[in-house]
Amino acid sequence: MSESKEQISRRDFFKGAxxxxxxxxxxxxxxxxxxxxxxxxxPEKSRKMxxxxxxxxxxxxxxxxxxxFSNADLMGDIKGAGGLLVNQYSYNWPPFGDxxxxxxxxxxxxxxxxxxxxxxxxxxxxAIAEKLAVHPENAGGFACLIELEETNGKPHKYLxxxxxxxxxxxxxxxxxxxxxxxxxxxxxxxxxxxxHFDHFWGLPVTLKYDPTITIYIPEGFYPEGLQYxxxxxxxxxxxxxxxxxxxxxxxxxxxxxxxxxxxRVYGEQSLYFNVKDKGLVSVTGCCHQSIIQFAETAYQEIKxxxxxLYGIYGGxxxxxxxxxxxxxxxxxxxxxxxxxxxxxxxxxxxxxxAKKFIEMGYPVVRGTARHRSKDSAYLGNGDQIxxxxxx
Amino acid sequence: xxVSRVNYLEARRLEKRWPGPIPALVSLVLTLAVFYVTWWIFxxxxxxxxxxxxxxxxxxxxxxxxxxxxxxxxxDFWPFKRSWLMRxxxxxxxxxxxxxxxxxxxxxxxxxxxxxxxxxGLAYFNPHQLTKLPGVTEFFAIEYAALACLMFAAIASWLxxxxxVACEEVPWQGMTQPGKGISILVMTFFLSTVIFFxxxxxxxxxxxxxxxxxxxxxxxxxxKFADTVSGNFHVSWIMCCTVTVWIxxxxxxxxxFTLIKTSWLRRLVxxxxxxxxALALHFFLYFAQELTWGEAIRGTRRDAAPDWRWLHVGExxxxxxxxxxxxxxYCGNWxxxxxxxxxxxxxxxxxxxAAVLLYLFxxxxxxxxxxxxxxFSHPQQFPMIPTIWLINIWLVHHWFMDNWxxxxxxxxxxxxxxxxxxxxxxxxxxxxxxxxxxxGLGAGALCGLAFYFISxxxxxxxxxxxxxxx
Numbered sequence: 106m107s108e109s110k111e112q113i114s115r116r117d118f119f120k121g122a123x124x125x126x127x128x129x130x131x132x133x134x135x136x137x138x139x140x141x142x143x144x145x146x147x148p149e150k151s152r153k154m155x156x157x158x159x160x161x162x163x164x165x166x167x168x169x170x171x172x173x174f175s176n177a178d179l180m181g182d183i184k185g186a187g188g189l190l191v192n193q194y195s196y197n198w199p200p201f202g203d204x205x206x207x208x209x210x211x212x213x214x215x216x217x218x219x220x221x222x223x224x225x226x227x228x229x230x231x232a233i234a235e236k237l238a239v240h241p242e243n244a245g246g247f248a249c250l251i252e253l254e255e256t257n258g259k260p261h262k263y264l265x266x267x268x269x270x271x272x273x274x275x276x277x278x279x280x281x282x283x284x285x286x287x288x289x290x291x292x293x294x295x296x297x298x299x300x301h302f303d304h305f306w307g308l309p310v311t312l313k314y315d316p317t318i319t320i321y322i323p324e325g326f327y328p329e330g331l332q333y334x335x336x337x338x339x340x341x342x343x344x345x346x347x348x349x350x351x352x353x354x355x356x357x358x359x360x361x362x363x364x365x366x367x368x369r370v371y372g373e374q375s376l377y378f379n380v381k382d383k384g385l386v387s388v389t390g391c392c393h394q395s396i397i398q399f400a401e402t403a404y405q406e407i408k409x410x411x412x413x414l415y416g417i418y419g420g421x422x423x424x425x426x427x428x429x430x431x432x433x434x435x436x437x438x439x440x441x442x443x444x445x446x447x448x449x450x451x452x453x454x455x456x457x458x459a460k461k462f463i464e465m466g467y468p469v470v471r472g473t474a475r476h477r478s479k480d481s482a483y484l485g486n487g488d489q490i491x492x493x494x495x496x
Numbered sequence: 497x498x499v500s501r502v503n504y505l506e507a508r509r510l511e512k513r514w515p516g517p518i519p520a521l522v523s524l525v526l527t528l529a530v531f532y533v534t535w536w537i538f539x540x541x542x543x544x545x546x547x548x549x550x551x552x553x554x555x556x557x558x559x560x561x562x563x564x565x566x567x568x569x570x571x572d573f574w575p576f577k578r579s580w581l582m583r584x585x586x587x588x589x590x591x592x593x594x595x596x597x598x599x600x601x602x603x604x605x606x607x608x609x610x611x612x613x614x615x616x617g618l619a620y621f622n623p624h625q626l627t628k629l630p631g632v633t634e635f636f637a638i639e640y641a642a643l644a645c646l647m648f649a650a651i652a653s654w655l656x657x658x659x660x661v662a663c664e665e666v667p668w669q670g671m672t673q674p675g676k677g678i679s680i681l682v683m684t685f686f687l688s689t690v691i692f693f694x695x696x697x698x699x700x701x702x703x704x705x706x707x708x709x710x711x712x713x714x715x716x717x718x719x720k721f722a723d724t725v726s727g728n729f730h731v732s733w734i735m736c737c738t739v740t741v742w743i744x745x746x747x748x749x750x751x752x753f754t755l756i757k758t759s760w761l762r763r764l765v766x767x768x769x770x771x772x773x774a775l776a777l778h779f780f781l782y783f784a785q786e787l788t789w790g791e792a793i794r795g796t797r798r799d800a801a802p803d804w805r806w807l808h809v810g811e812x813x814x815x816x817x818x819x820x821x822x823x824x825x826y827c828g829n830w831x832x833x834x835x836x837x838x839x840x841x842x843x844x845x846x847x848x849x850a851a852v853l854l855y856l857f858x859x860x861x862x863x864x865x866x867x868x869x870x871x872f873s874h875p876q877q878f879p880m881i882p883t884i885w886l887i888n889i890w891l892v893h894h895w896f897m898d899n900w901x902x903x904x905x906x907x908x909x910x911x912x913x914x915x916x917x918x919x920x921x922x923x924x925x926x927x928x929x930x931x932x933x934x935x936g937l938g939a940g941a942l943c944g945l946a947f948y949f950i951s952x953x954x955x956x957x958x959x960x961x962x963x964x965x966x
Contacts, residue, residue, distance in 0.1 A: 114930075114932040115932070116835060117930055117932035117933040117936065118932045118933065118935055118936035118939075119834075119835065119837075119838055119936060120835045120836075120837045120838065120926075120927055120933055120936060121837075121932065121933035121934060121935065121936025121937035121938075121939075121940060122936035122937070122939055122940035122943070123835075123837035123838045123840065123841035123936075123940060124752060124837045124927075124936075124937055124940060125936060125937040125938060125939060125940020125941040125942075125943065125944060126841060126940040126941070126943050126944040126947065127840070127841060127844065127940075127944060128752075128937075128940070128941060128944065129940060129941030129942065129943065129944025129945045129948075130944030130945070130947055130948050131773055131776045131944070132776070132941075132944075133944065133945050133948040133949075134776040134777070134779065134780040134948060135772065135773075135775055135776030135779060135780075137948070138776070138779035138780040138782065138783040139779035139782065139783065143783055143786070146786075146787060146952055147786065147787075147790070147791055176631070176633050177633050177634070180633035180634065180635035180636065181633070181634060181635065183635060184549070184634065184635040184638070186546075187541050187542075187546025187548075187549070188541055188546060188548060188549030188550065188552075188876070189549065189550070189875075189876045190541040190548060190550070190867065190868060190869055190876050191541045191542070191546065192541075192542070195542075208546075364798055364871060364873075364874075365869040365870050365871030365873070365874035365877065366869075366874070367869070367874075367875070367876060369869060371870055371871070393797065393798075394796075394797060394798065395795065395796045395797035395798070395801070397793060397794075397795035397796045398793065398796040398797065398798070398800055401793055401796065401800075422797075426633060426635075426636060427631040427632070427633075428632070428633070428636040428639075429703050429704075429705060430703065430726070431699050431702045431703065431724070431725045431726040431727065431803070432724065432725075432726045432728075432797075432801060432803040432804070434702060434707075434715075434725050435724050435725060435726065435794050435795050435801070435802070435803060436795040436796075436797075437795075438725075438794075438795070439794045439795030440795060457631070457705055460705075461705075
């Protein structure tokens with residue numbers, strides 16, 4: 106009898122214990138997890154304060170911010186090919202057109218049509234692409250020239266990205282005199298921000314004028330992109346930059362973010378410049394990691410003048426297709442507290458977003474809306490911006 | 497007992513055709529094969545129809561789940577006769593019932609949401625209306641409309657089963673079909689509409705430029721608390737509600753709410769208890785991300801953004817649902833040999849471990865197998881689509897096809913049904929208050945508390961120790 110009682114008692118204890126474990130666990134989860142006490146579990150933030158030096162000034166020339174000319178055509182193609190996750194090399198966009206139609210292409214079939222013409226005979230290569238590709242007239246591209254002056258007066262020139270359309274990019278290069286700078290070997294390196302068509306596929310245009318230029322790419326390129334680097338006739342050094350900080354010259358470092366991006370791309374490289382007496386300037390291709398993340402990373406990683414986030418140039422990837430989402434408002438609302446003093450945004454920032462920045466009273470540098478840039482709300486093609494130097 | 501008065505799922509007995517775990521393994525292989533083939537046909541960005549845009553595929557996946565719930569839980573297979581359900585070959589039943597569910601789904605999306613609501617009420621349900629906005633491309637018009645539909649679906653997929661599981665179909669439990677189904681459908685649809693307006697409408701309102709201050713509350717009331725203006729904050733807890741409803745219904749066998757003898761109190765506590773459990777999960781899974789990835793930073797994109805973190809809470813929660821349903825559908829709700837609370841605890845722990853493993857496996861491999869993008873926080877990375885797609889296939893297999901071919905459906909006799917009821921009542925009756933249970937409850941609560949705090953300390957270490965995505 107007593108043994109049976111003991112058994113029942115033990116069984117009841119376990120029943121209660123099982124209920125208690127779940128109840129106690131759930132109750133604590135509910136009461137503690139979003140309470141102010143939870144912050145005690147977060148590690149202390151210590152800034153690394155990496156010293157990248159300082160430069161006297163930088164000047165950025167917008168070679169082209171117009172990556173495509175019609176949002177409707179671009180998004181129509183993306184929709185038709187199956188959405189934002191489809192591999193960009195399969196869209197059958199130029200220069201990798203093979204005549205099989207939207208969403209049926211591949212890098213191998215596309216490059217086979219033009220490889221023998223790269224990088225010298227770009228007019229003919231593009232003419233072939235125009236016949237075989239989907240919407241070749243819609244291709245533009247992103248590229249900018251960065252002119253840095255060291256504190257001792259030594260100048261440096263770099264390219265960030267190389268556009269998309271061979272035709273358009275070449276036209277823009279010639280308009281801004283980039284062709285001659287490349288021929289004269291004045292430009293020290295080409296930094297590719299990421300593997301997207303509008304930043305990377307126009308690579309042969311740079312190589313046409315300087316096939317030996319050093320190219321920095323972020324880690325994460327897919328096999329097609331790596332093969333393209335070989336197929337375009339590049340004879341210089343390719344540096345694959347690992348995620349994290351990569352100092353280049355005093356006052357200049359690139360930073361690679363290991364992030365997934367639409368159209369099956371991975372990894373983005375953005376540029377930091379520490380301008381003497383001013384502060385930190387961020388120059389970005391698309392900034393898929395977000396400008397806030399870029400600013401926060403700078404705060405955590407780098408020592409910069411006056412502890413001031415000073416300026417921005419480039420695409421901020423907020424509403425590239427003039428689409429919107431409430432999370433973009435989170436960015437618009439939050440950007441103000443970072444205290445940027447000069448915002449030269451364009452490209453995938455979106456006109457709508459630039460207008461929201463202006464409405465918030467942010468110091469947006471307006472453009473001239475020339476050379477097919479659509480709106481003066483942001484810096485357009487051919488416009489320049491200086492940090493530590495007036496332009 | 498009148499067999500026709502109990503629902504079809506309760507009136508059938510599924511008998512294994514082979515011993516041991518073979519039926520479960522066969523079913524797993526079979527359903528995964530169907531999953532992969534159908535994924536390739538309908539969803540995969542490399543496949544045929546490429547509906548994973550992502551919102552279009554997500555919307556259809558989510559609403560299909562609700563169609564299945566409506567047909568089985570609300571309408572108990574009406575208008576199909578019980579005799580046909582008992583006699584027809586599972587393949588035939590699966591084909592016919594699935595086709596009907598897809599048909600209703602199509603009518604609902606195209607007819608009700610796009611056609612009726614989108615043309616005569618709220619423009620954002622209709623892509624064509626959205627393209628009239630300056631600058632909006634067709635692609636994003638379709639995506640926005642699909643987003644609105646699926647936000648509605650998130651609410652409906654919680655409330656539809658909740659009215660059956662928690663509220664026990666009250667006050668229509670005594671009605672026959674289709675009256676009962678229609679009544680619950682109207683009720684839950686009405687509640688879904690009210691909650692949609694209170695949780696999601698502001699999200700849609702600030703998609704427009706300028707913000708639609710005069711028709712939706714903007715900025716929304718949750719902004720300060722959730723650190724975002726995005727409706728993902730609500731998607732998160734509502735998704736947790738959906739997961740909790742099904743966990744309560746399957747591996748918890750409606751425990752602990754069945755302990756409450758008074759019907760109205762039990763229903764009330766069950767309905768709000770599910771919400772309370774979901775909120776606990778909602779806050780914990782957000783905290784878990786803070787512990788592994790660091791504090792959220794408003795305005796960032798990807799894995800540091802509060803809006804994405806809230807969405808990811810819902811995504812993480814779905815990973816719990818997959819093993820929970822597998823345990824119930826294919827493992828006979830193993831284990832059953834202990835007392836009800838211990839059985840429930842063991843199943844929950846197994847589900848927890850399996851969910852973590854599935855989560856890691858998904859992010860390590862999905863970009864290879866499913867054509868999704870590599871990484872945790874890509875804006876087009878929606879693990880809810882493949883997981884719910886798999887769940888839908890399991891629901892079709894378990895509900896419509898009686899787990900064929902590894903199981904055989906045998907109609908229960910009235911005596912068997914009565915015996916099941918008695919056993920269920922007895923199982924609950926054995927959990928009654930006594931000092932030993934009270935002692936266990938106290939000790940268990942302390943263990944639960946300790947388990948929680950130990951987990952908090954282990955999580956960052958665990959995340960640092962593994963490489964999920966190479």
